[in-house]
Amino acid sequence: xxxxxxxxxxxxxxxxxxxxxxxxxxxxxxxxxxxxxxxxxxxxxxxxxxxxxxxxxxxxxxxxxxxxxxxxxxxxxxxxxxxxxxxxxxxxxxxxxxxxxxxxxxxxxxxxxxxxxxxxxxxxxxxxxxxxxxxxxxxxxxxxxxxxxxxxxxxxxxxxxxxxxxxxxxxxxxxxxxxxxxxxxxxxxxxxxxxxxxxxxxxxxxxxxxxxxxxxxxxxxxxxxxxxxxxxxxxxxxxxxxxxxxxxxxxxxxxxxxxxxxxxxxxxxxxxxxxxxxxxxxxxxxxxxxxxxxxxxxxxxxxxxxxxxxxxxxxxxxxxxxxxxxxxxxxxxxxxxxxxxxxxxxxxxxxx
Ligand code: SAM
Ligand code: SF4
Numbered sequence: 001x002x003x004x005x006x007x008x009x010x011x012x013x014x015x016x017x018x019x020x021x022x023x024x025x026x027x028x029x030x031x032x033x034x035x036x037x038x039x040x041x042x043x044x045x046x047x048x049x050x051x052x053x054x055x056x057x058x059x060x061x062x063x064x065x066x067x068x069x070x071x072x073x074x075x076x077x078x079x080x081x082x083x084x085x086x087x088x089x090x091x092x093x094x095x096x097x098x099x100x101x102x103x104x105x106x107x108x109x110x111x112x113x114x115x116x117x118x119x120x121x122x123x124x125x126x127x128x129x130x131x132x133x134x135x136x137x138x139x140x141x142x143x144x145x146x147x148x149x150x151x152x153x154x155x156x157x158x159x160x161x162x163x164x165x166x167x168x169x170x171x172x173x174x175x176x177x178x179x180x181x182x183x184x185x186x187x188x189x190x191x192x193x194x195x196x197x198x199x200x201x202x203x204x205x206x207x208x209x210x211x212x213x214x215x216x217x218x219x220x221x222x223x224x225x226x227x228x229x230x231x232x233x234x235x236x237x238x239x240x241x242x243x244x245x246x247x248x249x250x251x252x253x254x255x256x257x258x259x260x261x262x263x264x265x266x267x268x269x270x271x272x273x274x275x276x277x278x279x280x281x282x283x284x285x286x287x288x289x290x291x292x293x294x295x296x297x298x299x300x301x302x303x304x305x306x307x308x309x310x311x312x313x314x315x316x317x318x319x320x321x322x323x324x325x326x327x328x329x330x331x332x333x334x335x336x337x338x339x340x341x342x343x344x345x346x347x348x349x350x351x352x
Pocket of ligand 2: 047052090121
């Protein structure tokens with residue numbers, strides 16, 4: 001148990017050591033865990049059609065971990081060997097005072113933590129980019145599926161493209177390295193993907209494409225949205241010269257260099273190319289549920305452990321259990337119309 005820690009506006013009286021030890025986290029398939037995706041809210045100011053329904057039901061606020069609890073958990077993971085934390089959601093920047101958490105965690109950079117980053121839709125990034133940079137964030141993933149304002153409004157059910165573009169510009173201005181993530185969607189941004197990639201590369205940003213995953217009930221038919229990245233790559237190769245890159249980020253993307261744009265393109269293929277053998281990550285929801293796999297239902301309740309009478313012991317047990325139940329791989333399928341989602345949880349719950 002450490003002494004009181006000054007974390008700016010986050011009151012942090014007693015830091016516990018998650019697991020009561022500093023033993024590294026290794027699962028039963030001998031995969032070392034070094035990466036935590038920490039969801040800080042399930043709420044969002046957009047309603048992307050592939051992510052959630054228009055009338056999404058959000059959690060009551062009291063179920064969500066406080067900023068202090070999120071900080072406490074994150075520090076515990078750092079003490080157990082996590083070197084990279086990505087803050088996500090829902091939309092992390094809609095959570096009130098979230099910058100305080102970035103500032104608090106930023107103080108762990110160089111002290112166990114190597115990288116603090118976030119995934120955002122950028123609607124609020126123009127206001128926060130400077131503060132994030134000051135907190136120690138160096139890179140940011142921004143979701144952008146189209147540059148067409150009407151298409152953006154239809155896809156996200158909100159007319160927010162101008163704000164998003166301002167946010168992207170502000171991130172660049174603040175010195176943050178930007179990676180643009182686009183979900184490849186059949187018949188929606190399929191034709192536009194080369195222009196989106198070229199635009200991103202011209203701005204100096206990396207770009208990554210993602211296959212849509214069957215997570216959570218939405219109003220649309222998943223199969224109609226699914227566009228295999230093998231098809232996208234084949235079409236890009238008719239137009240550009242692509243070469244496989246050795247670049248690695250510790251994430252699931254494989255990279256190609258595009259000679260014509262001078263940029264790098266990441267491809268995340270949960271459906272057409274399984275990458276679970278190298279998985280180094282855990283995900284914690286805003287309510288403190290630890291999901292060792294995005295595509296699995298395995299879960300341990302860190303909030304219950306954290307709020308129990310003996311958090312050190314109970315968190316130790318919860319983490320040991322998580323290492324035992326992390327599955328070998330996910331089993332996404334996209335071959336049947338009207339199929340149940342692989343998991344009932346939306347991506348906005350587990351954090352993308
Ligand atoms: N709101 C933030 C954003 O959109 O960047 C962070 C959370 S969002 C859930 C994280 C990522 O998940 C986004 O890049 C989004 O496009 C992606 N995503 C959401 N639902 C998805 C799905 N069903 N399949 C694949 N990617 C999805
Ligand atoms: Fe919100 Fe991100 Fe989901 Fe879009 S993908 S609805 S921005 S959480």
